[in-house]
Amino acid sequence: MHRSDSRGVFDALVVGRGAIGATAALGLSRCGLRVAVVAPAQPAPSPLDGPGTWDSRVFAMSPASRALLERLRVWDALDAARVAPVYDMRVYPSGREGAPELHFGAYEACVEALAWIVEGSNLSAALGRALSFAGVEDIDARVEAVDCTAPDHAALTLAGGHVLRSRLVVGADGARSPLRTMLGIAATERDYPQQAVVANFETGLPHRDCAWQWFGEHGILALLPLPGERASMVWSAPQELAGELLGHTPEALAERVAQASWHVLGGLRVLTAAQSFPLRLIRVDRTIATRAVLVGDAAHVVHPLSGQGMNLGFGDVAALLDVVARREPFRDLGDALLLRRYERARREAVAAMRLTTDGLQRLFGDHTGLPLPGLLQPLVGARELGWRFVAGSSWLKRRLMAHAVS
Ligand SMILES: Cc1cc2nc3c(=O)[nH]c(=O)nc-3n(C[C@H](O)[C@H](O)[C@H](O)COP(=O)(O)OP(=O)(O)OC[C@H]3O[C@@H](n4cnc5c(N)ncnc54)[C@H](O)[C@@H]3O)c2cc1C
Structure with missing residues (x-):
C-alpha cells in the first residue's frame, strides 16, 4: 500500500548519498530550498585516525572541484593533514625507452596545483557534517518507483510504501542508477577489458608532489602522492594481470609495482591491501526527464x-546550482526549460572527457586492437608515433591540461 508522506512537497529530493548526491543536496539547500537526501544507509567507514591507516579510495580533485567545495564550505572541513597537492604530472609510454615523457605542471597551467589527492573517507566525513549543519533531511530508504505524471510534482515511492513528493528529483544514485531506469532513460554500457587495482604504499624516495602514470602492455599504472612519503596506486590492469596483482603477498605486490614504476619512488611497502573495481564506460541518451535530472556517475561513467x-560529477552539480540560482522568479524548479539549460550546459564537457579518456585508453593503455574514435583514428597502428604526436603537440597538451584542471 502506498502512503503519502506528511512532510508536504519538497523543493528537491536527491536520490543517492555518494559525494555527488551529498554535494548537490548541500548546494541546493544553500540556495534556500527545502531538500532531502534519500538513500539506503551505508555501513559507517572504518575510522582512519591511525597514522598508518590510509583509505585506498582516493580522488584527484581538480581546481574547479575544490572551488565548488570551498563555496559550499566543505573544503575547510576536510582534514587538511590528509590532503596532498599535485604540482606536477609525468606520463610515460611503458617499455619504450627514449620515448618522450609528457609533463604537465601547475606553473605552466597557471593554477595553484593541478589537483589535490583526497581520501574518500575524508571527503564523505566532511560532507556528512556539512549536510547535518545545513539541516538537509536524511531519509534512509531505497527508492522503488517514480511517477512524474502529476502537473506540479514528482512522486517517489520508497521501499516500505512511503511516497515523497518534490518539485525536482536529482538522480545521483551511481553508475547503475536504478532511478535512471525508472525514468526510462537508456544507457549504453561497455566494459573495459581491465580492472582497477588500488593500494597504498610507503615510499623509499619522496614523491615531490608529483603524480606518475605509465601506459603500456600492462594497462595504465598511476601513482598519486599522499601526505608524507606515501603514494596511492590505481593500476588499470588487464583482467589476468589484475588477478595476479590481487593474489600477490604484500611484499611481492610492492616489488612488482616498484619494478613497473621504474623505481621512481624507490622501494615500496604496502600500507593498504589491494582492492579492485570493474571499469566501464557508460553513456546515457539524456540527462533529464520530466522533473528530473541526472548527475555524477548516474549521468556518465568514464x-x-x-x-x-x-x-565531472562536481561539474554537473556546479551547473545545476547555477541554473537554479539564475532561474526567473516565476519559474518552477521542475520547469522543462530549466532542465534543458542544465543538460545543454553539461553536454560538451562530458562528451569531450569521454572522448579524451576513452581515446587515450584505447590508444596507449589497451592492446586488444579495439577501434579508436574518430579524432584519434589517424593514430591507429602507430602508437609510438601517436605518443610522440601527443608529447610534441602543445595544442593537444594544452587541451589535456584544460580538461585536467577544469
Ligand atoms: C579506481 C577508480 C579511481 C577513481 N579515481 C578518481 C579520481 O581520482 N578523481 C575523480 O574525479 N574520479 C575518480 N573516479 C571516479 C569516481 O569514483 C566516481 O565518479 C564517483 O565516485 C561517483 O560518485 P557518485 O556520487 O556519482 O556515485 P556513487 O559514489 O556510486 O554513489 C551512489 C549513491 O546512490 C545510492 N543508491 C544506489 N541505489 C539507490 C536507490 N535505489 N535508492 C536510493 N539510493 C541509491 C548509493 O547507496 C550511493 O549512496 C575513480 C573511479 C574508480 C573506479
Missing part, C-alpha cells in the same frame, strides 16, 4: 585514467 569521473 575510465579513471585521468582521475576525472568525480570531477
Whole structure:
C-alpha cells in the first residue's frame, strides 16, 4: 500500500548519498530550498585516525572541484593533514625507452596545483557534517518507483510504501542508477577489458608532489602522492594481470609495482591491501526527464585514467546550482526549460572527457586492437608515433591540461 508522506512537497529530493548526491543536496539547500537526501544507509567507514591507516579510495580533485567545495564550505572541513597537492604530472609510454615523457605542471597551467589527492573517507566525513549543519533531511530508504505524471510534482515511492513528493528529483544514485531506469532513460554500457587495482604504499624516495602514470602492455599504472612519503596506486590492469596483482603477498605486490614504476619512488611497502573495481564506460541518451535530472556517475561513467569521473560529477552539480540560482522568479524548479539549460550546459564537457579518456585508453593503455574514435583514428597502428604526436603537440597538451584542471 502506498502512503503519502506528511512532510508536504519538497523543493528537491536527491536520490543517492555518494559525494555527488551529498554535494548537490548541500548546494541546493544553500540556495534556500527545502531538500532531502534519500538513500539506503551505508555501513559507517572504518575510522582512519591511525597514522598508518590510509583509505585506498582516493580522488584527484581538480581546481574547479575544490572551488565548488570551498563555496559550499566543505573544503575547510576536510582534514587538511590528509590532503596532498599535485604540482606536477609525468606520463610515460611503458617499455619504450627514449620515448618522450609528457609533463604537465601547475606553473605552466597557471593554477595553484593541478589537483589535490583526497581520501574518500575524508571527503564523505566532511560532507556528512556539512549536510547535518545545513539541516538537509536524511531519509534512509531505497527508492522503488517514480511517477512524474502529476502537473506540479514528482512522486517517489520508497521501499516500505512511503511516497515523497518534490518539485525536482536529482538522480545521483551511481553508475547503475536504478532511478535512471525508472525514468526510462537508456544507457549504453561497455566494459573495459581491465580492472582497477588500488593500494597504498610507503615510499623509499619522496614523491615531490608529483603524480606518475605509465601506459603500456600492462594497462595504465598511476601513482598519486599522499601526505608524507606515501603514494596511492590505481593500476588499470588487464583482467589476468589484475588477478595476479590481487593474489600477490604484500611484499611481492610492492616489488612488482616498484619494478613497473621504474623505481621512481624507490622501494615500496604496502600500507593498504589491494582492492579492485570493474571499469566501464557508460553513456546515457539524456540527462533529464520530466522533473528530473541526472548527475555524477548516474549521468556518465568514464575510465579513471585521468582521475576525472568525480570531477565531472562536481561539474554537473556546479551547473545545476547555477541554473537554479539564475532561474526567473516565476519559474518552477521542475520547469522543462530549466532542465534543458542544465543538460545543454553539461553536454560538451562530458562528451569531450569521454572522448579524451576513452581515446587515450584505447590508444596507449589497451592492446586488444579495439577501434579508436574518430579524432584519434589517424593514430591507429602507430602508437609510438601517436605518443610522440601527443608529447610534441602543445595544442593537444594544452587541451589535456584544460580538461585536467577544469
Ligand atoms: C579506481 C577508480 C579511481 C577513481 N579515481 C578518481 C579520481 O581520482 N578523481 C575523480 O574525479 N574520479 C575518480 N573516479 C571516479 C569516481 O569514483 C566516481 O565518479 C564517483 O565516485 C561517483 O560518485 P557518485 O556520487 O556519482 O556515485 P556513487 O559514489 O556510486 O554513489 C551512489 C549513491 O546512490 C545510492 N543508491 C544506489 N541505489 C539507490 C536507490 N535505489 N535508492 C536510493 N539510493 C541509491 C548509493 O547507496 C550511493 O549512496 C575513480 C573511479 C574508480 C573506479
